Amino acid sequence: MIKMPANIDFTSNFTDDPTQSFTPDAEYYFSTDIFEIERRNIFYRNWVYFCHESQVEKPGDYLVGDVVGQSIYVLRGNDGVVRAFFNVCRHRSHQLLSGNGNLKSVIRCPYHSWTYDLEGNLRNAPKCDDVKNFDKESFSISAVSMETVGGFILVNLDANAQSLDEAAPSFRERFLAMAPESTKLHHAKSQEFEINANWKVIVENFLENYHSFYSGPAHAKLSDVIDQSSYQWDISDKIVQFTGKGGAPDKLPYATAGPRTLFGQDEGFNIVFLWPNTAFITLPGANVLLVFLMNPTSSETTHEPLLYFTFDGEIDAQTRSAVDWFNDKLGPEDVELCESVQRGLHSLGCRPGRLMVDPDCSKEWSEHFLHHFNSLNIAAIKG
Template sequence: MAKVKTGVSPRLSRMLEELQEGIEDGLVPAWIFNDPELFELEKERIFSRSWVYLAHESEIPKPGDYVLRYVLNNPYILVRGEDGVVRALLDMCRHRGMRVCRAELGNASHFRCPFHGWTYRNDGRLIGVPAEREAFGQDFNKEEWGLVPIPRLEAFDGMIFGNLDPEAPSLEEWLGDIRWYLELVTKRSPQGLEVLGPPQRWVVHTDWKLALETFLSDSYHTLMTHRSLIELGIAPKDAKYAMYGEQIHIPGKGHGSMVVGAPPGAKLPPFWGYPEEMLERARTSYPTREQFETARETRILLVTLFPNFSFHNPIRKPDHKYQGAVPMLTFRVWHPLGPGRIEIFSWALVEKDAPEWFKEKTRHSYLRFFGSSGTFEQDDTEIWSHVAHNAATTQGRHLRFNYRMGLKLEPDPNWPGPGVAYGLNFTDANMRNFHRRYLEMLLS
C-alpha cells in the first residue's frame, strides 16, 4: 500500500487510507463528494497538475478574438494574437493585480487595466504605462512586466487544454489511447468541429466527480432518473437502452468511454440521423477503418477525460416535428468552485461542413435536452445536488457507496479499439479506474 505524502493532516491521511482500502472492492466513502479539506488537496494535487480543457479553436478564429476561461480560480484570457498564435494569459495586471479583461468574450488588440491604466497587447506584452518616466524612472523595463502566460498550453484536434504544472507530461502522453475515442467525433468530418455559440453556464451544488460519473460510467441511472422521458417517447422505449454496447477505460489514465449501440436484433441505418453526405465524407475522414465501423454503428457515444472534461453525442431518431434528424454533440467542463459546488460549462458543437439546416436543428436538439434547462439536464442536476448534500451530513459521510457493478465481468477480447473493454454498459469499471487514478494523484 502506497504511503500518503507528507504535508497531509492526520485526519486526511486516515481518510485517504480508507479510500485506498475500499477502492478495489468497489466501496467508495461518501465523504469524497463533499469534504472541504479534501477539496483543498484536490486543488493542489489534481487540478494544479492536470490538463484542463479550456476552449475549442473555433471559438477564437480571428486575430484578436478571445474568451475568458478558468483553471481552478485562475482566470485566463485565451486569445489569438495578431500573429495568429493562441495564448492563455493570466487576467491579472502586473502592477496591482486588477483584472484587465472585462468581458467573457470579444475581440481586442489590447487590454487596458482600469485601475492605473497599464496597457497590454493581445500577445501579453506591456506597451503602455501612464506617466512612465515620472512614476518609475528611465530604467523601467516594460519587457519584464507582461501578462503571465499559463505554464503549458497544447491542443488536440482543435481542443485547447491548459496545465498549471510546467513539468507536466505532454498533452499527447496525458491523453494516451483515449485519443482513439475522441477521434470518433473530431474526425467524423475532414474539416473538424465548430462551436455553436458561447457556452451555457450554470452553478450546481454538487461535486465535480459526481457530475462526471454520469458521462463516464453510469448508464444504469437511465432506468429511473430519465424514466419520464421514456414514458414520453423522448428516450427509446426499451428502458435498458443504455445497457447495450461497450464500456472502455484506459488503465493508469482515468479516462473512459461508453459506446452504446442498438439493442440485439435491431437494425438501424448507419450514422443514425446524420445527413447522407456527411456519412460519405466520414468514410475517408477517419484515421482507421475500425474507427469508421465503430462510429457508424454507434447510437450514443460518451467520453470523459480525467479530471473534469466530458462529451456526449446521442444519435437521435428522426423527429417529425423538425422534419429530419436531430443528433447533437455537447462538450462539458465540470469546473470546481468549492466543496460541494461546481460551475458547468456546456458547449454545443457540430461538424463545420454540415448543412446549415442541420446545424440549426442540432442546436435546437442540444437546447431541448442538454442545455441548462434541458429535460435530461434537469433530471441529473436535481439528483447530483442531493447526493452531495447527503455526503456532507454527520451520518451520511460515514457510509460507503457501492461501485461493485460488473466487478466480476470479463473484458471483451474482440473489441477493436484500445483500452480495456467490457461488452456491457451496466458496470462501474470506468469509475473504479477513475478512482484509482484519482487516488494515485492525491497520494503523490
C-alpha cells in the first residue's frame, strides 16, 4: 500500500453524500502519481479477471496475461490443478513464458536455462552443484493467489489477499445465478480496443445510464434492448448489478430469436460488475457471455478487451448480429464520448461538475453508481 502525497487532493468537492456531490478534480483522471497509486493500491491488491479454465484445458497448458503491467501466467499442472504465477525467473528475472502453449514437463528459462517443474519448483540450475550453499528449494517461482468462479479464473497479486468470498461477499452467488453453466463455456472470440481515456472515465461511462438517453443514435436504441419496466439495479460494496428483461424481439436493433439469454433466463439483460474493472454481461437474444475489461495501460490510455464465451466456442448468426450492433454501432459512440471527456479534463476551463443524482438514488438515470465507484477508488487511493 502506498500513501497519497500530502500535496495531492482531488476530492475537495466530492462529498460522502452522493446527492450533493460534485465530481473529483480533473487531475484524478490524468495524474501519473495517482495512476501509480491506483496500480499498487487497487489493481495489485484486489481480485481481477484473468481467463477461463477451458483456456488451459489439458495438463501443461499455459496462458500468459498482463495485470496492469505485471506479467502473470496460469498453468495446468500434471495433477490437473490450475495455478497462477508471476512470469519471472528466480535467477536474474528473465521472463519465463509468452503467449500460450503446452509444456511437457518443465519450464526452461531462455537466459541461463534454469528449469522449473509445472508446480513452480526449481528442478535444476546449471552448475549449481559448484555454487556454495545453493539451496534449490529457496528458488520456486513466485505464486499468485487464484480462485475460480463458474470456471472463470480470477487472480489477486497481493500475497496477503482476502479470499474472493471475503473481499466481494455476494459475487460468487450473483455470478452463478446469472451464468449457471459457465464451467462449460469456451472462449470464442476477442475484440480489443485501445482508448485514449483514463480507465475510470470508461468505467464511469459504463456504469451510468444518464447518457444513454441523450448521446447518440445507437444509444437512443438502447431503451429497446431492455424492457424498461423491468429494469433493476443493486449496489453491494464491490459489486454493481443491473438486470432487466429483453425488449420486444421485433424492436431490438439486432436480429434475434427471442428475449432469453445463453442460459435460458428471462432476465435477458444482466450485468455483474466487479470493482475495479470487470463486467460479465448477458444480452437478450444473444447466445454469449461477454467479459468486458477496462485495463489501464497508462494514466490516459486504456486497453479494452471484449471477450466472447459460448458453449461450443462458435458464435451463431443471431449472436453475431447482436454483438456486431454493440461493437459497431454502440461501442464507437461510447469511445468517442470517453475520449472527448479525457481531452476536456485537460481544459483550463474544466471545473468539478455536479453529479446528477436523485434524492433517493432510485432513478435509472441517476449517477449514484458513479459516485459509489469513485468512493471505492478514493478510499483505496488514500489508503
